[in-house]
Amino acid sequence: MAQWLFKSEPDVFGWDDLVAKGDTGEEWDGVRNYQARNFMRDMAVGDRGFFYHSRSGLEIVGIVEVTAEAHPDSTTEDDRWECVDVKAIKPLPQPVTLETIKADEALSEMALVRSARLSVQPVTDAEWAHICKLGGL
DNA sequence: GCCAACGTTGGC
């Protein structure tokens, strides 16, 4: 079981939008980056991920679960692009801000900090546990 | 809204 982090601009598709989809979940479509796509190919049903609000928000707001492994992205005819499906599990009682993550020595190696533009990224066991704790879970 | 960082594209 692996952990991941999904980024989205709340103005475009935020946490509340995913919650509104319920248990059906939603395609994590629109990814047009090979690295991010490759991480999605590595995902398995049942994997957990953080949901991060980029641009405006700048914080991890909730936990999601992968409900379908990588399949062709229905928003493009281009068969290079794939996506997984995710559903909302629960919000973090206390959202963890980018500021907090940057200031935390234990999280300094996170892709969120080191390669800011990667929209889907892996999270280590240690990082996962640490952020859950900071988030009040 | 700006701009730095980064990925992609295309001419050579």
Add this chain to the structure above:
DNA sequence: GCCAACGTTGGC
């Protein structure tokens, strides 16, 4: 295969 130009992302 190199690299300049261009487009996009995301923190500020």
